[in-house]
Amino acid sequence: MFETIIGNEAIKEKLAKSIENGTTSHSYLFLGIAGIGKKMLAKELAKELLCLKQEKDNTCKSCIEFMSNNHPDFMCIEPDGNSIKIEQIRFLQKKILEKPILSDRKVYLIEDADTMTTEAQNCLLKTLEEPPEFASIILIGTQENAFLTTIKSRCMILPFQPIKEEKIRQYLEANYGITNITSNQLALFQGSIGKAIELKEKQEEYNKIEFMIQNFKQKDLIEMLQLAEPLYKAKEEIGPILDYMNIVLLEKAKEESLYTDCIKIVENTKRKLKQNANYDMCIDDLIFNIWEEVN
Numbered sequence: 127m128f129e130t131i132i133g134n135e136a137i138k139e140k141l142a143k144s145i146e147n148g149t150t151s152h153s154y155l156f157l158g159i160a161g162i163g164k165k166m167l168a169k170e171l172a173k174e175l176l177c178l179k180q181e182k183d184n185t186c187k188s189c190i191e192f193m194s195n196n197h198p199d200f201m202c203i204e205p206d207g208n209s210i211k212i213e214q215i216r217f218l219q220k221k222i223l224e225k226p227i228l229s230d231r232k233v234y235l236i237e238d239a240d241t242m243t244t245e246a247q248n249c250l251l252k253t254l255e256e257p258p259e260f261a262s263i264i265l266i267g268t269q270e271n272a273f274l275t276t277i278k279s280r281c282m283i284l285p286f287q288p289i290k291e292e293k294i295r296q297y298l299e300a301n302y303g304i305t306n307i308t309s310n311q312l313a314l315f316q317g318s319i320g321k322a323i324e325l326k327e328k329q330e331e332y333n334k335i336e337f338m339i340q341n342f343k344q345k346d347l348i349e350m351l352q353l354a355e356p357l358y359k360a361k362e363e364i365g366p367i368l369d370y371m372n373i374v375l376l377e378k379a380k381e382e383s384l385y386t387d388c389i390k391i392v393e394n395t396k397r398k399l400k401q402n403a404n405y406d407m408c409i410d411d412l413i414f415n416i417w418e419e420v421n
Contacts, residue, residue, distance in 0.1 A: 128170055131163050132297055132319060133289040138167065140284070145174050151282040152257040154264045155239075155273070158286030161320020165237060168264045172200055172233040175262055188229045198227040202235045210242040215249040222253060222261050232261045240267030247274045254280040288317020302326045310336060313373050314366070331356050332370055339374045342420045347413075354413045361405050368392050384420055391415045 127145070128138040144150045154171075156164040176199055178188045191197040201221065203214055218234055226232050236242070242250065250263075254277065257263065265281060267273065291312040297319060298304040304326055311332055315322040325332070338353040345353065360367045372392050379385040395412045399405065 127174065128167060131166050131170065132293055133163060134167070134286050137284050137286065141167070141171055145171075150175060150262065152262055153254050153281045154262070155278060155281035155283045156264065156266045156286060157270050157283060158268065159288060159316065159318055160268055161318030161322075162286050162289055163319060164266045164286055165235075168235050168266055171264065172235060172262075175231050175233050176200060176229040178229060191228060197229075199229045199232040200235070201233075202237060204237045205241045208241065210236065210239065210246050212243060212245040212249050215242070215246045215253075219249070219253050222258060222263075226260055230260065232258075234261065234263045236263065236265045238267065239265035240269045240272035244274070247277050251276055251280070289319055290317070291315075294319060294322045298322055298325060304329060308332075308336065310370070310373050310377060314370050328366075331360070331367070335367060335370055336374050339371065339378065342417055347417050350413050350417050351410070354409060357409050357412070358406060364399065364405075365396075368396055382420075387419055388416045391419065 127142040131138065141150075154168075156168055158164055173189060173192045176188045176192060176197060178186050188197065188199075192200060201218070203210060203218060206214060218236075222232060222234060224232075236250075251274070254263065265273075265277075270278070270283075294312060294315055294317070295307055298307060302323070302325075307325070307329075311325060311329070314332075315325075334353070334356045338350070338356075341353060342350060357364070357367060372389050375385050375388045375392065379389065391412060395408050398408050398411075
């Protein structure tokens, strides 16, 4: 059970035992950073709860319907815009009272549940206090402090841990054929498989950024501006690129303290970009200031 999901073995074992013993909770709160398998595990848990029999083969109608995203007793609620609104929770409350159609149970998954408005949370509280016997609700979120204390007190909270770097390395090699992953790239993922998967499209870019930083003391300013080409092209996704620059600079700072101030330069660039400063000029200043700092 849950074999295809990487990491968080203790949580997987806890959930598997509760399913086997028939002691699952009516409400769960999965907490942890993005991309560490919370939704995958929540959906696997839902599939197991809805399964019509214990033999796990391809003949279970419930499992077939679930895998084809057509299960009538499963609902996933996602943010409407930037938040989950009270109207969405009221709809959940209405549907959850209806008896199951195919399975013996019903499961409701609330994704990005920490975006629920206060009104939505207070509305959901009524259902969490007295859920139908046949229903389970799984909330997924990254920010524990975004949830009302009363919501948390009525859920079984399962804190997910970042995936170990070696497991991420093995996963990328086995599933995507990505090799030669640097320690700096692993640090950027922060234990998130979701972030790591993006490497298949960005590894060359990250390698160029690392090469650029390694050459600030060897190249003149014109050459550095040429090496910075990936930065100028990354306007739509500059955030992760600047984060990666700081990871590499932090490693350099362990060898030479002058690189510490370079991290401050990157952070200042982030602030200027958030204030809608001219993009190319910000990158020009970034390269010039770092080059000047280390030379």
